[in-house]
Amino acid sequence: MASQPKVPDHVPAHCVGAFNLYKSPEMRPTPFGDPFAAVAKLLDGPAVFYAPETTRDGQGAWIVTTAEEQRNVLQDGASYSSYRRIFSSAIGEDWPVIPLELDPPEHGKYRSMLNPLLSPKRVAALEPFVTAKAVELIEGLKARGTSAEVMTEFAFPLAVSVFLAFLGIPDDRLMEFVGWANELLHMGPAERTAAAHKVLNFLEGMIAQRKEEPADDFMTFLVQAQVEGRPLTDQEIRSIAVLLFIGGLDTVATAIGLDLYFLARNPDRQQELRDNPAILPSAVEEMLRAFPSVTPIRTATRDMDLGGCPIKKGDLVSCPSMASSRDPAEFPDPNTIDFNREDNRHTAFSYGPHRCLGSHLARREIIIALNEWFARIPPFRIKEGTAPVTFGGFVFGVENLVIDWS
Amino acid sequence: MIIKVDREKCAGHARCWALAPDLFELDDEGYVLPGDITVPPGQEALAGRATRACPERALSIGED
Ligand code: HEM
Numbered sequence: 001m002a003s004q005p006k007v008p009d010h011v012p013a014h015c016v017g018a019f020n021l022y023k024s025p026e027m028r029p030t031p032f033g034d035p036f037a038a039v040a041k042l043l044d045g046p047a048v049f050y051a052p053e054t055t056r057d058g059q060g061a062w063i064v065t066t067a068e069e070q071r072n073v074l075q076d077g078a079s080y081s082s083y084r085r086i087f088s089s090a091i092g093e094d095w096p097v098i099p100l101e102l103d104p105p106e107h108g109k110y111r112s113m114l115n116p117l118l119s120p121k122r123v124a125a126l127e128p129f130v131t132a133k134a135v136e137l138i139e140g141l142k143a144r145g146t147s148a149e150v151m152t153e154f155a156f157p158l159a160v161s162v163f164l165a166f167l168g169i170p171d172d173r174l175m176e177f178v179g180w181a182n183e184l185l186h187m188g189p190a191e192r193t194a195a196a197h198k199v200l201n202f203l204e205g206m207i208a209q210r211k212e213e214p215a216d217d218f219m220t221f222l223v224q225a226q227v228e229g230r231p232l233t234d235q236e237i238r239s240i241a242v243l244l245f246i247g248g249l250d251t252v253a254t255a256i257g258l259d260l261y262f263l264a265r266n267p268d269r270q271q272e273l274r275d276n277p278a279i280l281p282s283a284v285e286e287m288l289r290a291f292p293s294v295t296p297i298r299t300a301t302r303d304m305d306l307g308g309c310p311i312k313k314g315d316l317v318s319c320p321s322m323a324s325s326r327d328p329a330e331f332p333d334p335n336t337i338d339f340n341r342e343d344n345r346h347t348a349f350s351y352g353p354h355r356c357l358g359s360h361l362a363r364r365e366i367i368i369a370l371n372e373w374f375a376r377i378p379p380f381r382i383k384e385g386t387a388p389v390t391f392g393g394f395v396f397g398v399e400n401l402v403i404d405w406s
Numbered sequence: 407m408i409i410k411v412d413r414e415k416c417a418g419h420a421r422c423w424a425l426a427p428d429l430f431e432l433d434d435e436g437y438v439l440p441g442d443i444t445v446p447p448g449q450e451a452l453a454g455r456a457t458r459a460c461p462e463r464a465l466s467i468g469e470d
Contacts, residue, residue: 075415075462112435119436120420345421345461352462355417360436 007052007060010312017042017049017063021295021320022056027392029399035392036291040326040335048307054318056394061297061316062309065323067330067347069307073298073317075352077104080298080317082354087242090184090196097243098236104353109227110240114357117221123360126166130365133161134372142376146406147383151257151399152178158369159252162361167244168217169206181249185395203241207234218244244358251293252362254397255348256369258291259284261390261398262337264382272339273374280374283339284366289346290337292321293396296350321347322396380405407450408470409457413440415464422465426456444470 007016019042021027026038047066054061064070073080083101088094096102099110116122137157141148148154156178161171169177183195206219214220222237232240263270273283300315311317324347326334331341349356356362382388383404390398409429418437423430429449431439445453457465 071462115418115435115437119418119434120423120432121436342455343458345459347461349419352417355419355461360420 007050008312008315010310011050011060012310015046015048015050015309017045017051019049019063020051020054021063021318022054022393024392029389029391031387031389033390035390035396036322036326037335039320039322039392042323043327043334046307046309048309050309051318055297055316059316061318062306062311063323064307064317064319065327066307067324067327067345070319070324070347071351073306073319074296074350074354077107077353079301079304081301082296082298084297084299087196087246090189090192091200095235095239097246098239099357100243100247100354107353110236111353111357113225113227114240117218118357118361120360123364126162126361127364127368129165130158130162130368131372134158134369135376138372138376147402147404149400149402150260151253151401154373155253155256155260155369158256159365160249162252162365163244163248166218166248166361167206167241168210168215168219177249181245184246185250186393199242199245200238203238203245204234207237207241247356248358248361250395250397252358252365254293254395255288255291255362255366257398257401258293258396259287259366259370260373260380260403261388261401262287262291264380264401264403267379267381269337269339270374270379273370277371277374279339280371281363281367282341282344284363284370285344285346286337286339286341288348288363288366289325289331289341289344291396292325292346292348294348294350295320295322295394296354319350321350377405407445407453408468409443409445409453410466410468411438411440411442412464412466413438415462417462417464419461421459421461422456425459426452429453429456438464442468442470 026035042065047069048062048064051063052060064073081103083096085094087097099107137154141153157174160174160177164171180195180199183191210219210223222240225232273280296319298317300311300313300317302313304311328334349359380403383402386402388398388401416437420436423432429443433439457467
């Protein structure tokens, strides 16, 4: 038998679960996999359990499965801190990405400054760019043939160019950015450290440039922004820019990819959207519920009970959105994908003060991407002889998604 | 009928506003304005749906 993973002394044996967000079989890269179904099964078990070695660095964490208990954790920034050095640890430094790794009330100062830039109304102004880019990419695919690997040829280029346009970075470095994001989020420690340095160097160069020559973009906004009546420090600016890089690059592409992966295997569901395009926004919400990609993680700031488990100060508490979004207490028939689902309070964008800052933009990007896709691409399927590969971990996703519309 | 707004709990998901833009007003940050909302007659069902759309449970239905 393999050596037993370490469990801290305060964790009672009956609280330890076998599931692991990285290493469980369904979480590993799997051809034609369904990691979401595997996580959904956790809802048959306890609301909270301890999983040894369930973070990227191999640490143990409490996994919270139900929507209600996740809400209790994620709405309570006083008992559960979000400071984890997700970025600075990669380069041997110690600073928070902002606003994600600041706790209230400190968090609110920065969040209030950033909110107006990505409010539902402001996002509307970005839509023409998103639409034009989606159309350009899809028409490019059609000009090249009748099949394409849609992650690298559609989902990533779309999400990344929207993101670059928002930040004010020229499109010609697009694939370089995609590479950095991939190394940062999905590779081992050495690649992660190297990528972190590349991203920081790039952003620092850009900050310096925007100080010299202001433009009409997010980086210029940061350079000119005030918090508590003073300009942001360079350290604050890079802490914000880095987080947008991590948060906005890979997640939107992943969501588009997971939706196409589902639709390509379910021609009847494609037809449903073709017959009734008006349901697309609600279908996108439902697919965000069924296939969310992110797992918020917190650190307990005190000893407490959560769902009958003894949480100790310093313990990690992990809230996979793919679990809470399949909670039958919250969503009737959670494993049925119902494009007309009512009361769809899904958790793809988390709960509480750290609710995804980019959620309004992300929603519009996904809706526009699918809308333009359906307007231009006839019924489609997974290309015969190819096998898309799904994976769990830090950000769930799918790769090698070759779609055929011949 | 009124909608009670727990502004402390609002996290700016804006799902209420997406469903019922005439009932809910957002501030510049995209969060619901504080204060209870009086529901015009005939819009009770919409108000109920928009209230149930809040992921944070920041909205509830009350009597006026
Ligand atoms: C479908 C796409 C997306 C998903 C599923 C997603 C998911 C999430 C989740 C679950 C959180 C909360 C993390 C936590 O509480 O620990 C979050 C936070 C955040 N997201 Fe997103 N995100 C997406 C797109 C975006 C985009 C496009 C941007 C940038 C424009 C973005 C920027 C952020 C930022 C800055 C935060 C931190 C907010 C704070 O701490 O106050 N996200 N996201």
